Amino acid sequence: MKVHIWGLGYLVKSGSGNIDLDGNIVSYFKSLSQLADRLNVWIPLPKGSPLIRSEDFNINFYRTNRFFVIFSGLRLLFHSRGSHIFLFMPAASRIAIFVPLYKFFSKSLTVYLADDPYALADGLRLSKVPFVKSLYLLLIKQYLKLADRVIVRGKYLRGLASRHNENVEITVPITKLIDYKNRKLLGGQNSRFNIVTLGRLTWEKGYKILLDAYSEWLHKTDVCSNQYKLTIGGDGPDAEAIKKYVKELNLENSVAFPGWILSEESKMQFWQDADLHVLPTINTEGVPRSIDEAIINQVPTIASAIGGIPEEYANNEICQIKPNNTKALLKAFEKMVDFRNYNQYLENAKIRREYLLKLPSAAEQHFSIIQIHLS
Known part of the structure; x- marks a missing residue:
């Protein structure tokens, strides 16, 4: 055949x-x-x-x-x-x-x-x-x-x-990689609270909104620069422009670009070290694989309410925000550092997680x- x-x-x-x-x-x-x-x-x-x-x-x-x-x-x-x-x-x-x-x-x-x-x-x-x-x-x-x-x-x-x-x-679309029972919540192997995003590096994926909100959040909360970090995994046609924008915002010390997460071991470590997943797309999405991978790995998600996301996650499994809105993402950051909200989203996603683990x-x-x- x-x-x-x-x-x-x-x-x-x-x-x-x-x-x-x-x-x-x-x-x-x-x-x-x-x-x-x-x-x-x-x-x-x-x-x-x-x-x-x-x-x-x-x-x-x-x-x-x-x-x-x-x-x-x-x-x-x-x-x-x-x-x-x-x-x-x-x-x-x-x-x-x-x-x-x-x-x-x-x-x-x-x-x-x-x-x-x-x-x-x-x-x-x-x-x-x-x-x-x-x-x-x-x-x-x-x-x-x-x-x-x-x-x-x-x-x-x-x-x-x-x-x-x-x-x-x-x-x-899921990829199962880790020993789910052994994941260390809140901090992985790092002491810094690690906000992650993973995908193709193009502006339509909302990276400007993400960086603007992250920068404003750091300045607004007046946190120590080594307390938080943003990890942007992936590569794409706008990668260099996005890295340049990071420098313009003086965020080089708190934003990491590991490139594509190619191996199973690398992706395992990526989610192991993640504390919060963000998907700030401003164009359209079907059902992004990264959201379900985050749910499986017990990492709460902030995502744009766009494309297939609202219908797929209609039970408050993730924190959905208005697309292309820096203030909405900033408020979501503030919401998720309150661990009562953080843990509530983990609780809301339990049924979805159990479903995914059977697939x-x-x-x-x-x-x-x-x-x-x-x-």
Whole structure:
């Protein structure tokens, strides 16, 4: 059985400067490769990046400009006959024009919906050009309707996909890494209260709001500089600009940038040392993996009430704030350093945590769905 995955996977830079595939995605690919006779993944390759190879699956790289993206969609079309195709959206929206042909030539077509594609419509580069946005929205409806099945991340996206497709499967993107019973609460192995965030370093993830609120909070509370720290895990196109902004705010001594957390051991330590998780996104989110990882690891979360977050965490499991609002985040910081509130959110998240601990990993969930539908 031949399987093609397009739209998932990206290169990340480790703290040592080495370029590699994201560790969680590699684990996902390896799990799925056990099902397929041949697993082919299609991954964007920024100019100047080295080629990465794997013994477990075949990697097809394509350049990230529009021409090469479309060309990769055509290449996938030539490989689609008799194959099972998985399109990870919204990234694969860029080749959605080929979906009817993929549907015709392939054995099956699966769409994985990780975020709200409708919410991203206004952010298109050519969204102001007449008919571009309308065409994009039409393509969304088309690929959701034509898919043999749609796998979604969370309740909110299930509702969205169910408008167009009857075969919708919900999954929870989690990675289980630690011995949960042995986690040291409040401080991990450090004496400093550690506020963490983890993701792709782009301004749309709300890092300016986070840094402004953190800076104002430190000055307002007049705390000792070594009492608190902010750890920003990840990498991305705005990483250097974000680091520059940290210097402008004179926060170098209390903000750390560990880079991508690639290994299981590194992520284990990351959550072990965390006291508070913050997700200040200002654009859109599906159901971020980091929130459930924080819940599993007994780390309370402050998150923007955006995308699928309000519906997924409707029982006050996390502290939700108005997006793109520095004052709201500042008030949330003040709220969470009161450990009565801190512990209340841990208590509120217990049912969700018990549910998550019973689930297999995201790859295993998808593996099960694939076995049912493709066997």
